Amino acid sequence: PPFGGAVKFTLRSPPFGWKPPPDWNPLRLPNPELDPPRSLLPPE
DSSP states (O other): OHHHHHHHHHHHSOOTTOOOOTTOOTTSOOOTTTSOOGGGSOOO
16 A cells, blocks of 8 residues: 555655654654653663
8 A cells, every 4th residue: 555655665764854863763663652662672
C-alpha cells in the first residue's frame, strides 16, 4: 500500500527539514508513544 511504502521510506530518509533528536534510531519510528523508554532499551 502507498501508506506502508511511505512509512518505510520515512524510516530510511526522514522528511526534508526534519531534524532527529540526538538519540534517534533510524531503525525505529521516532514516536515516543510507540517507543519504549530509553531505560528499557538494551545498551548499544
